[in-house]
Each structure stands twice: as structure tokens, then as C-alpha cells.
Amino acid sequence: MSGQAENADCARIIHVDATRRKAATEMLLNKGTAAVTRFLTYAQENEVSLDYFWSCEDQQGLLTASVLAVPHPGRTAMMFATHPSSSADVDRIGRLIDHACTQLGEEGIHLVQALLDVNETTSQETYRAGGFFELGTLSYMQRRLSPNAKHEEPDWPEGVTVQTYTDSHRDDLITILDASYEETLDCPGLTGLRNTSDILEGHLSTHEFDPELWTLFYVDGCPSGALLLNPAPAQNTVELVYIGLAKAARGRGLSRLLLRNGYLKLAGRKEHTITLAVDEQNSPALNLYKKEGFTRVFRRVAFVRSLRNLPAENE
DSSP states (O other): OOOEEEETTEEEEEEOOGGGHHHHHHHHHTOOHHHHHHHHHHHHHTTOOOOSEEEEEOTTSOEEEEEEEEEETTTEEEEEEOOOSSHHHHHHHHHHHHHHHHHHHHTTOOEEEEEEOTTOHHHHHHHHHTTOEEEEEEEEEEEEOOTTOOOOOOOOOTTEEEEEOOGGGHHHHHHHHHHHTTTOSSSGGGTTSSOHHHHHHHHHHSSOOOGGGEEEEEETTEEEEEEEEEEEGGGTEEEEEEEEEOGGGTTSSHHHHHHHHHHHHHTTOSOOEEEEEEETTOHHHHHHHHHTTOEEEEEEEEEEEEOTTOTTOOO
């Protein structure tokens, strides 16, 4: 990992070590000591890596902007950057983001993501300056889970069978994921940016993986759809990590049946809600979730940058 790089608008870009972590975090959060302390304590207690931390340093040795990337399984990372206060900041922080991405590419990261408030237009420009593109606007939705609710077994059409996931179904699930990306309306800009095996690793690592909550379905024996639910006990919720159907299985109401099959699996659990994120351009999915009682909690604009084509990529 490179320690520094020259930059026209600041004396240098430095890799932040433990001795300057507090100052870099103050610049990243733009908040007081108490907030910085809470952040660093949270990172330590939850084993959040702070190894991928860079800052811009001026001629006097003062830090003027920071970028933190948090790696995740599946060769991805989530990026956080100092909020710009001027157009000059946009240019400087954009180059800092670009530098961080180059370093991440050398570490074998394939995709970097950022989630921004829909009103943070200046921050959005900063990420564009750093080589990111806007993937889409996401609605984060939730639905109450009632422990006393009665859910009937779905009436699956003839030829459709369902299977709880086990390790022996990994190849089938990869087949389903690949098929579900064809002409998808859910963040289509992601198609082809990652290997499907890496995507699956990301799903497996989200919150707590419980194979009993993963359902595959088959149409005439062909792997055709999946619903992946992962509990997040600390947040007292279950996340709908992924739901997807092969193109040939769409338009038959099978997504609704998959959801209702998921409710059955969640019966009796202690979590109070089920949550999800959906591309706002995906009208069929949005309509389904609304009809199933999901309501929007907040919105975020997703930005991504692929690092797979960097010369220093590590396979």
C-alpha cells in the first residue's frame, strides 16, 4: 500500500497511520471530539478496518481532506469522504478519491461504492470527479413483522418447486443470479462489474447468514429464482438481501409467492421488521413491495466505480 502521492492542490496525499487517525477522522466527519471518539470506538468494537485511510496534507502539514474505504467480502469496498464546501474542494477531494481507488485496485478490490443523501449534490460532484458514476437512487423500505401473524403456504404453480439453500446448491444459486441479471431493472449499471462468485460472497457476509432463510425455486427442474434473507439481530431486523428471477419466470406472480414464503420462514423470530433497498427505476418491484406493506424510510443515491480494469489489478 503506497504511503503518499503528489497532488497539485496539496503538498501530498498521505496514507493515514494510527498516529494521525484521530485528526484524519475529524476531517472526515467534520464534527467535534465526542463524535470522533464514538466513531473510533465503534470501529474498534465492531472490527471495522481503518487500514484504507488517506488524507490530503497542505504545505504546513495540516490535513485538509480525508477518504476512508471499508473493504467487504466479495472484493468490494464502501467509501466515505470529507464533505466539500466549495468547488475547489470538489476538485481536490475528487483527486483524493481517485488516488484511494488506485490503491484499492492494487489491493485486489474490484468495486467501490458510496451512498449519498439525495440532497448532497456537491458530494455527488466530488465522487464524479473521483471517477465514480451514478448508479441510481435507492429507496430503503421496511415492513413490520408480527409474531402472531398467520401466513399460509404459497400455492405454487404446477412445475414450480422450492428448496432451502445448502452448500450443495451453490452452483444453482450462481446460475439463478446470472439469469436474474438479464434485462434486470434493479441497478442494471452493475451488470458485468463483478464476478458472480464475488457477488455471492457479498450476500453470504451481509449481517448473519442463515441458510434456512435462503430459498431457491425451480421451474420444471431449472434453477429460476431466489429469495435471500439475512438477520441483523443488533438492529432487530431481517434484511432482504436479494430477490431475483430468471427472465422466463417473470410476470407470473412468483416474486410475491417468494416473499410470502419468506414470511413463513420468519414466523416466530424475534426481529421486528424486514428491510430492503430497491432501485427507484424498478417499478414492478416497487409496486410489489408497496402492495406487501413495505413503506419507504429514506432514500440514497448510489455511486460506484469499477476497478477491475486497473493495470495493477490482483486477481
